[in-house]
Amino acid sequence: MAGSALRRLMAEYKQLTLNPPEGIIAGPINEENFFEWEALITGPEGTCFEGGVFPAKLIFPPDYPLSPPKMQFTCEMFHPNIYSDGRVCISILHAPGDDPMGYESSAERWSPVQSVEKILLSVVSMLAGCFEPIYYLNATEPNDESGANVDAAKMWRENREEFNKIAERLVRRTLGLPP
Amino acid sequence: MPVVLLDRLPLPSLPAYTAVSVSLLACSLYYAVQNAHQLDLEHQPPLAEGQLDLATLCWVFGRRCSAILTFMIHEPFCIWPLVNMAYCVLVLLGKCIQSAVFGELRVSESNAIKDTFWNFVFYKFIFIFGVLSVQKLEEVVLWCSWFTLLGFLHHLAQLARERAEYLSLSVSPGRERWRHVRLLALLAAILLASGAMLLVCVAVGLLISLNTFAFMAAECILLTLRTLQTMLRYLLHLYDVAHSSNPVHHFFPNVKLQAAKGQARHKLNEKSGEEKNTDSSLRDNFAPDVTENTASSQKFSPRWWVRGGGASYYLELLFELAALLLDLLHHVHMLLWCNILLSMASLVICMQLRLLLHQLKARLARHRHRLRLQAYMKKHFPSATKEELKTLDDDCAICWERLYTARKLPCSHLFHSWCLQSWLEQDPSCPTCRITLSIGDSNPSSGAAGSTGVVGLLGNVLGGLVGSIRDHDTLLEPDQRDQPQQINNNAQVFHFDGSRYVSWLPSFSVEAAHSQLGGHTELNSSSQLHNMALQVQQMFPHYPLWVLVADLRLSHSAELTVENILEGRLLPPAPMFNPDMEETQPAPEPAQEPPSQYSGWLEENSTDATTDPLSPVTFSDEASERQRSLAKRREALVHQARRRYLQKSSNSNEASASCSHGGISSQSTPDASSSLSN
Numbered sequence: 001m002a003g004s005a006l007r008r009l010m011a012e013y014k015q016l017t018l019n020p021p022e023g024i025i026a027g028p029i030n031e032e033n034f035f036e037w038e039a040l041i042t043g044p045e046g047t048c049f050e051g052g053v054f055p056a057k058l059i060f061p062p063d064y065p066l067s068p069p070k071m072q073f074t075c076e077m078f079h080p081n082i083y084s085d086g087r088v089c090i091s092i093l094h095a096p097g098d099d100p101m102g103y104e105s106s107a108e109r110w111s112p113v114q115s116v117e118k119i120l121l122s123v124v125s126m127l128a129g130c131f132e133p134i135y136y137l138n139a140t141e142p143n144d145e146s147g148a149n150v151d152a153a154k155m156w157r158e159n160r161e162e163f164n165k166i167a168e169r170l171v172r173r174t175l176g177l178p179p
Numbered sequence: 180m181p182v183v184l185l186d187r188l189p190l191p192s193l194p195a196y197t198a199v200s201v202s203l204l205a206c207s208l209y210y211a212v213q214n215a216h217q218l219d220l221e222h223q224p225p226l227a228e229g230q231l232d233l234a235t236l237c238w239v240f241g242r243r244c245s246a247i248l249t250f251m252i253h254e255p256f257c258i259w260p261l262v263n264m265a266y267c268v269l270v271l272l273g274k275c276i277q278s279a280v281f282g283e284l285r286v287s288e289s290n291a292i293k294d295t296f297w298n299f300v301f302y303k304f305i306f307i308f309g310v311l312s313v314q315k316l317e318e319v320v321l322w323c324s325w326f327t328l329l330g331f332l333h334h335l336a337q338l339a340r341e342r343a344e345y346l347s348l349s350v351s352p353g354r355e356r357w358r359h360v361r362l363l364a365l366l367a368a369i370l371l372a373s374g375a376m377l378l379v380c381v382a383v384g385l386l387i388s389l390n391t392f393a394f395m396a397a398e399c400i401l402l403t404l405r406t407l408q409t410m411l412r413y414l415l416h417l418y419d420v421a422h423s424s425n426p427v428h429h430f431f432p433n434v435k436l437q438a439a440k441g442q443a444r445h446k447l448n449e450k451s452g453e454e455k456n457t458d459s460s461l462r463d464n465f466a467p468d469v470t471e472n473t474a475s476s477q478k479f480s481p482r483w484w485v486r487g488g489g490a491s492y493y494l495e496l497l498f499e500l501a502a503l504l505l506d507l508l509h510h511v512h513m514l515l516w517c518n519i520l521l522s523m524a525s526l527v528i529c530m531q532l533r534l535l536l537h538q539l540k541a542r543l544a545r546h547r548h549r550l551r552l553q554a555y556m557k558k559h560f561p562s563a564t565k566e567e568l569k570t571l572d573d574d575c576a577i578c579w580e581r582l583y584t585a586r587k588l589p590c591s592h593l594f595h596s597w598c599l600q601s602w603l604e605q606d607p608s609c610p611t612c613r614i615t616l617s618i619g620d621s622n623p624s625s626g627a628a629g630s631t632g633v634v635g636l637l638g639n640v641l642g643g644l645v646g647s648i649r650d651h652d653t654l655l656e657p658d659q660r661d662q663p664q665q666i667n668n669n670a671q672v673f674h675f676d677g678s679r680y681v682s683w684l685p686s687f688s689v690e691a692a693h694s695q696l697g698g699h700t701e702l703n704s705s706s707q708l709h710n711m712a713l714q715v716q717q718m719f720p721h722y723p724l725w726v727l728v729a730d731l732r733l734s735h736s737a738e739l740t741v742e743n744i745l746e747g748r749l750l751p752p753a754p755m756f757n758p759d760m761e762e763t764q765p766a767p768e769p770a771q772e773p774p775s776q777y778s779g780w781l782e783e784n785s786t787d788a789t790t791d792p793l794s795p796v797t798f799s800d801e802a803s804e805r806q807r808s809l810a811k812r813r814e815a816l817v818h819q820a821r822r823r824y825l826q827k828s829s830n831s832n833e834a835s836a837s838c839s840h841g842g843i844s845s846q847s848t849p850d851a852s853s854s855l856s857n
Contacts, residue, residue, distance in 0.1 A: 003347070003419040004578050011579045014798045017809070021724075025816050027809040031802040033348050040816055051824040053817050062348075065577050066602055096606040111610040112602055113576040121724055175821045 005064035035060040044128040048164040052171030068110035080153035089148035200267040203260040215247045280361045309524025336406045343413040366410045373403045397509035408498040503539045560586040590614045711737045
């Protein structure tokens with residue numbers, strides 16, 4: 001039922017416009033299609049992503065609050081929970097039925113009481129370094145499919161300075177500054 | 180597969196094709212006129228000069244035309260341009276309809292059309308030559324023309340359906356009324372045409388044979404059914420959306436109050452006991468808004484039948500089942516009609532039959548599941564009383580609309596009946612607190628191997644608990660009731676102590692449980708943590724949320740975190756040059772941050788926020804206005820971030836320059852200012 005999804009998205013859009021969380025802006029790319037949004041997320045202060053403004057695309061299913069949206073960064077990202085094509089892999093975006101890793105408890109999964117705002121705040125805290133430890137654990141195993149970005153997880157763990165340097169470069173790029 | 184091949188084929192453009200067809204037709208017409216003229220001359224003596232009047236002229240002209248036509252039909256050299264021209268006209272007609280109703284086709288639409296087109300051609304080819312095994316040329320031509328017409332309507336209907344689905348993704352039903360009217364008119368026209376074709380079928384059935392009638396009618400009725408379904412669904416959607424003529428107005432009758440209400444929404448949702456006094460004061464503030472809201476909701480209550488439920492669902496079900504059944508019968512008929520059972524055609528039909536059977540079964544199973552769920556909900560989840568709704572005074576957490584009727588879960592969370600049902604159909608748990616509901620044992624999909632026993636046991640425990648709760652009145656806190664849920668048999672605890680590495684890194688522990696039932700601990704639920712963090716943040720707005728969440732994960736209580744903050748144990752994660760950080764971690768560049776500069780930076784920030792020209796953000800009713808404001812805010816955000824970043828980097832550069840007495844700062848500042856001006 002696209003009707004109720006539409007109403008809910010409208011309500012969320014309104015709430016995010018009138019009462020936006022710090023450093024986050026989100027809204028439909030084009031109101032012709034209310035099921036595709038763009039979000040801008042400011043990198044949390046005090047982290048290696050500080051200061052960057054990262055654009056991401058959110059695609060909502062027609063039965064929206066029942067199924068989670070998909071989220072994909074449209075800029076280059078380097079993070080253990082973000083695939084190299086920008087797709088974000090956090091448990092709040094996973095429907096209760098599917099558990100690709102077999103690690104998540106259903107308490108952390110998508111539920112219709114979640115919202116765009118909560119997703120984006122989760123992503124902010126993910127950028128702040130609280131990434132889900134599942135991938136962190138898995139990165140020790142030679143299993144390519146376990147983490148979203150195994151290289152990033154490894155570097156985060158073993159070579160933090162290098163990781164910070166890459167993050168700094170990404171931040172400059174999103175701000176349109178020369179590297 | 181054929182699509183891939185044909186995509187590479189250089190298909191001629193439409194104007195070229197039209198030109199060629201017209202010229203071919205002209206040539207053959209000329210040829211026919213010449214020949215028919217000669218024939219005519221042989222048969223008839225020329226008329227006398229004086230007898231020319233209008234009637235005879237018409238008569239002669241008519242005769243001449245019919246002669247030409249009969250000649251063209253019998254002459255194979257002329258018939259093909261004629262047929263080609265007919266197709267050309269059809270294509271042009273389709274193009275006209277497309278530009279009038281749909282405008283430019285979207286990529287997905289044109290791809291889907293291509294796909295179904297080649298499928299259609301393939302199946303009809305099999306039908307004509309494999310099933311009917313038509314021998315005579317006339318019959319082939321007749322069947323071809325029949326399927327051409329049918330296919331034309333079929334594809335138009337499909338385009339209309341796709342477009343209707345797309346249009347129902349946008350919010351402005353009123354503004355572009357003409358688009359909807361045109362689409363509906365097209366659907367109605369398709370409906371009429373398919374009705375007319377049905378009449379043709381009946382005529383054929385009466386005159387020729389019942390079998391042919393059955394073959395032809397099945398496809399016609401299928402087309403009619405699908406068109407009708409699209410039309411009704413679309414109308415219902417329009418009604419649903421238009422009833423609240425503007426969704427913005429409907430949900431937020433009072434725009435100014437809404438801004439304030441948004442701030443309180445988190446509190447009002449899932450509020451906890453410790454904040455009751457502030458909550459009540461908040462609610463007092465919003466009393467006018469709330470009353471207005473309830474008034475409007477009562478006005479819209481008859482809308483229930485469009486949504487959750489009844490009518491629209493059963494209408495869809497009826498249409499889907501009818502279409503599937505008819506298709507099934509049609510295919511069985513074809514299979515029986517095939518004389519040779521072991522042929523390519525019968526194989527294809529068997530495959531199709533299997534698919535249809537599977538779809539039918541799945542649809543029926545879904546319906547049964549739904550009915551079971553409905554019965555279960557009626558029996559076990561009581562409707563909330565008026566007083567409960569009044570005291571809660573909140574929106575449904577699923578659709579964010581007013582709760583004027585609700586069902587109550589054992590964990591005392593309230594939802595609209597239809598919202599709850601559509602969620603429970605896919606996951607048997609409370610959306611808010613994730614408590615597993617015992618519907619699981621009637622649901623075959625959740626009875627995963629190995630855990631069924633546990634599910635059943637817990638279901639019983641829960642059932643007993645629900646009973647006792649109902650007996651003892653609802654005095655228990657929901658948290659207490661959850662406790663039997665916290666049986667974790669194989670959980671993994673992972674503890675990440677970030678402060679061991681760097682002071683600003685958070686520390687947290689996460690428990691990951693494999694069992695579907697055991698995973699719920701009271702603080703694992705991110706939404707609860709999140710809510711607590713929001714509450715704390717309202718007291719200490721300068722603490723970012725993630726810091727609070729991280730601390731709450733450790734402290735497990737809002738009060739402890741507040742204490743931590745007050746006693747200085749939890750510091751705001753401040754900028755990289757926080758002196759606190761330098762004590763614990765030797766920074767690569769020991770920048771001695773003068774406190775004056777630090778405070779100056781903060782001041783600058785705060786003035787930024789207050790003098791921001793866009794701070795009084797409004798939410799317009801106009802889509803274009805909204806988009807403009809969104810774009811403006813985006814730009815402002817990026818701009819501000821860039822400025823802040825440059826300021827910070829120049830600050831730190833200056834600091835390091837003053838340490839090393841180098842000329843780095845003089846090098847970096849012009850660079851920074853030049854990119855700022857960009």
